[in-house]
Amino acid sequence: MLLLALSLLLAAVSSVPVQKEEQKDHGIDIYSFHIKSEVRSRYAMTVITSRVANLANESREVNFHVEMPKHAFISNFSMTMDGQTYNGVVKKKAEAQQQYDKAVSRGQSAGLVSSVGRTLEEFTTSVTVAAHKKVTFELTYEQLLKRRLGQYELLIKAKPTQVVKDFKIDVHIRERQGIRFLDTRGELVSTELSKVVNTTLSEKEARVLFAPTRQQQRQCPGCGADGLSGDLLIVYDVNRPKTKGDLQISQGYFVHYFAPTDVNRTSKNVVFIIDQSGSMHGRKIEQTREALLKILDDVPEDDHFALITFDSTVRSWKPQLVRATPDNLEAARSFVRKIQDLGATDINAAVLEGVRMLKVFTDGQKTNKTASILILLTDGDPTSGVTNLDTIRANVKEAIGRKYTLYCLGFGFDVNYEFLEKMALQNDGVGRRIYPDSDAALQLQGFYEEVATPLLSDVEMNYAGVSDVTQTTFSQYYNGSEIVVAGHVTDNELETLRAVVKGYSEGNEVKYEDASSKNDDATDAYISDVYIQRLWAYLTVQQLLEKEVLLSGSDKEAIRERALNLSLKYSFVTPLTSMVVTKPEGDKSQVLHKPKEGKPGSKETSNMRRGFRPQTLPDAGGISHRMVGPSYKSRVSMPNRNPLGERGLPGPPGYPRYMGIRPPDPHARLHHSPPQIAMHIDYMDSPLVKLADVTGVVDYDNLATHVPHDTDADYGIWATRTPAPESGRTLRIVLPAAGQNIPLCFDVPVPYRLTYKLLEDSAAGLLVLGQVGVARHKDFQQLSIRTKDGGNVTVDTSHIQLSKGQQKKLLSWHQSSARHQSNRLSLLKQDHVLEVTVGGTRIDILLHKEGQEHFLWPAVKERPLGSSATGLMEQHRVSYEEKQVSPSVTLEIQGHQTVAQRNSATDYSAPSRPTVSCWLVPHHSVVQGELSSLTVREP
Template sequence: MRIALFFLVEGVAALVIGFAALFVSFDPVWSAELPQQAVLRPSDARSGSLLFKTDDGYRDALRLGVDVDLTVSGPTVRVRVTQIFRNPTKDWVEATYVYPLPAGGAVDTLKMVVGDRVVVGDIKERQQARAIYEQAKQNGQKAALTEQERPNIFTNSVANIGPGETVLVQIEYQEPVQQNGSEFSLRVPMVVGPRYNPRPVVQSVDLRADGNGWGTTDPVPDRDRISSEVLDPAQNAPVNPTNVTVHLNAGFPLGEVKSHFHQVRIESPDSTTRIVKLAEGPVPADRDFELTWKPAAEKAPSVGLFREHVGNSDYLLAFVTPPSVEQAQQKPLPREVIFVIDNSGSMGGTSIIQAKASLTYALARLQPTDRFNVIRFDDTMDTLFPAPVAANSANIGNATAFVSALQARGGTEMVPAMRAALSDTNHDDANYVRQVVFLTDGAIGNEQQLFETISALRGRSRVFMVGIGSAPNTYLMTRAAELGRGTFTHIGSVEQVDERMRGLFARLENPAVTNLSAKFSEATADLTPSALPDVYRDEPLVLAAKLDKLTGSVEIKGRIGDRPWSVTLPLANAAEGKGLSKLWARRKIADAEVARTTRQESPEDADKTILALALEHQLVTRLTSLVAVDKTPSRPEGEPLKLSELPLNLPAGWDFAKLFGERPSLPAVPGERRADGGDGKVQLAALKRSPVATQAPGTIQLPKTATDAELKMIAGVILLTVSLLLLVFNRRQTSPQ
């Protein structure tokens, strides 16, 4: 009996030890002390959290919140953007964030808030600012750096954010209010869409004294600077929550105030003022915010004149809307219209629907006396007719069917399509007005190549850009329209197609105001734009000037069709304005960039002009940056610093699979001509890394652990086997008794 009891106890003990060995083998998964940065499961994430997949599981990531506060004062908007960087990890991190701003915005202020300390940034030459930032980062000091990658793409870098810390980075910029007829508007870009960056071109060049060598020309040398990780909305919650508040002081009694893409709550303190807030609080940064307002009266003021005195100079901003001349009073020439539609992968989702609806509308508006053609492009290009054809019902029917069958896919080789559109085989035919209507989201990184193409080939053509989607590249659109002597129209939803296309055709079908000039009677003026553009129906002519004195008047002359037109404005009638010196300087910088593109100035002379203006007026440009450094070191010596590049949402309405799920090389379609030269090699949206995509819940892996788990499991199985054998043996020994 004692022997049997001994074996029984021994068997039970072995069984317990075996189970214990199995449990110990998984001990690091839930009972081990957490490492410096906690490993998380997706189910552990709080609302709005972002998890990164790593070899150790999922890690909580640096979080970003954005607050945008806009104050409209008559013709100008002052904007304060506060980016709140929160570090929930146990690491010291450096954060970088790529974000958009309006292309015409003059960025002039940077503040960094650390606890109760406010550090104000300084404008420096770009390389000097970067060197100051890198030294501060190395010293363990908190620092912030604001750099311009494009006039509408900026990067903020923040160094040495400690574990559990929150750092606020605040930038401010000035921009003009936009006007179209009786409607005024502002736009807040909220996300940078992924850009298609054409691959570098390898070409033969003479690099050696004895013969040929090979050189590489990259159309997007800064491709890494304008690209961020993009989250798949099907697998990730939205990030970067953004709050928007607008303090609208229009300067005249207000009528309708409307937000086109966000639900808002509007307060009305008085007849000329509105306070606009998001109705549901912060929203994901995945589409532009657009606000429009109209005067209570039927007609908006046709002339606005504003002044500001800074230093020893006076600055003037003038808005003048020429009177409309009805088409019936003129004898308009017939038109040759070349429609170009982008059907690349970035146009997937709702964008291609908007583009096709817009082009179908435009085809229906053609007159029997017009002629037209249609070009579609992705990384390939196809021209519908060999040459422009008459706008009869048969040709329009064929074109409508062609457009209806388009699908979004592939890369965005925009330059060959623009070159084809500007190819004017009928350039000697003065009986037709030639117009190019270009529909795209502008999601490319080689904007400069497109600008140079327009500048070199525009001839008698006028280029009208139609921006499609929730986050178009407005810098590309506005500059391309300026160089092409046309206009830019944005269509952000299918509901806007009819209204916005009607406005575009009012410009296409009616005479522009041409041969514009401005002359000051007494003051010496430095005027921008230096060459006044043509102005289309319902558009104001916007002038900015730096004056030595605010006396006399300015006379603006032009021609509307075949009729002369002029207006004289006494400068003494100008109202007080804010930030006009910044806007003047920003527009002078844009003039220098255009002169550089059109080769009216050498790159060296243009850069010298840009740098002088930027330093004098304290503006961020391609050549200058804002840097702020906290003098007190905060990161302990020896503590490592980790880089955290914050991801972006996919712009609303975009199709993630069209951008990142397709093959980078597409088969040729019969009858198509390859826009890339025929080899079919296409680079889709060259990002720094692959987009972040967390695993589906059913495939979550437990963290890998550097333990002897396998040996413990084997030992546990052996002990279990031995214990079972002992139990069987024990039963046989005790059964007779």
């Protein structure tokens, strides 16, 4: 069985061709592991090769896992087994999907797209290797290193989880301009392993070689039997003539690197627009305050700035921009320290107020020697004032009028990143996601540092005798960055290519000229024949995909078509293409997709469109802020105004602010009797608010199928909180969907001591039961597997019991490994995963721990072809199709249409328990039959 997975994690390169447990315990030996990266004038082509042997006496599944920058394009992948090489072929997504679906329908392969993280994609494939056989994996990806804060970075993560006989990381850098400095950092070059890194540096070349012996791999801090675990970070910059860039020509293509150093800093006017709505409650608002305080410490005195905070009301610290004098900065710090989360989210009014303040200030300036920018930070959709996204973008674009630059920072995973990115791009800025980790304040501060020192504005790059040129106009050039332009030289008679760069520094026009000859030996010595052409294609595809966000209709299709054709021509795996790996015999196909930032992926970073928030109400009888759970309806009244005014009353610590007659009792529960304690949830974008605005009746069981998106409600939900029935607890199940990037998920009720039929195959004589925990609401405490020959396996959080008749055998989870084989039943336990195989069915049982509590989770991994089983977790072959995307998403599932909402869920079927983005649908849309037919009441 072949499995491909692509996911986004961190800004780095990491290669992990292994299983999560130490593979030598399984007889799997990674005897050779090489990463070779060739960098030519910032363009890196990296090849990762892993050679693995199965030393066991039976077949084993071998995993190959690589992490690479999300802006990189995979251009080649191959597997070699028994002298036969299987190569990946890049195809249109639809064609690749058709081939993939054909294989999936036969049960021959599986594939999925997982998460979008900070700046990494995670590539994983697995293949079954026969006893005493070998397999070689080889992956190639390409990327343009981006200059940030004065340096380029190449980060390689090594975590093979076992000691490797032949381990080597080899990086070779060639720069025609000359290498100004180079440094190696990271965990792999600290302490004992620092002496293992061999760096050689000449005027224009550098080589970094890291090849630790087996003994050195064992002795590094925290390694031991698991081998290496750490980062190798290579940072460098090139020499830069004060008035020239670097212009290179090869094979009919050119690239121009432009980063002048002889430019004076331009003072700037900056308006910070900060979301302080209720959804910023807790750590988000704390990190925002922390970042702003650090940013204010670094604002130069000749800059002017303003602070705007907003929820449903826009508040300005000062009525106009002020100079960054010590007194003003100290007053601003006092204002920042008092920022508190309050009500709804009026993005339109807040941004327009920032634009107005900039216009008043710049119109009053006597000279045009400053750069003006706006920085918007928000974590949600607009829920107050103007809420239509297209209208907001149009309003902001018209107000700015290409005079200022807008940067949009989206805080968290449920922010509408696509909306923010598009609004930023329309106004010459960029969108950036701020990840809600412990370093969120540093992320905010780091972004500001990138735009803190403007040098040039309105930059134009001009060339003669060329075509198909990438972006040539730039609103701002900042210190420490670099402008890169590439194109096709169409004038065959042209011997020398000339570049003329114009821009403005402190309001005055400046001009730069660069030239390069076709026969420049210095160019040929430091680049390969295909380097510039592939760089041009890479940069063109990246920019076309970015431009596509701003277009619609025929223009959008034309841009997509051009990006698609280039992706196919240069074999790039992009959001428009997929790579298909086919084993000719048996047509066992795999598909590798590439997610897109801001588009659904899974795990911690996908762009979850607004609809449900992850916060939960305090002890609300199993009803979370998403309001999905109990199967009863509650009628609500909807007053037009909150009787207490906008501020309302605070809720319990760590929970959203409430409005109402008095704060809710956190020990009370929702009930469908007449109101006793009225409350109002202070999230105007709550789906529950929008649902009640239309119907006045909350159907908690089917809420996800009825939530409208475009309602502009000015009120909330009033409900009562008294004890709820035990059926209020729910279990959320993630359901991988054949042929789709985003899995489905659904909730089912879990009353006390209820046992679900997870899998029932009468023909095979197999029954799998799962009993939900007593205290918890999202896990299993006991699983039972029953076979037709009387062999049973009972698993709880302490023991694994095998029984047949009067014979019993007891295993413990504390054993590091255990194995059992008898007729049709086999067990293999490794660490916290128990593989149970019955005939052609394989079920993994995972033991998880949260806090001091342990719980179980079952995952059906393999099923025989043509099986007709039923059960709560037998729906793994369900597929869906998106039929409508606005104003809400409609999915066609098994021939029926249902409205879905973007949500998140923890995927407990994986040992790492990733948080994935999913389409939340009603359980009846994916589970055949009534739930009552899948439950068993056991004493």
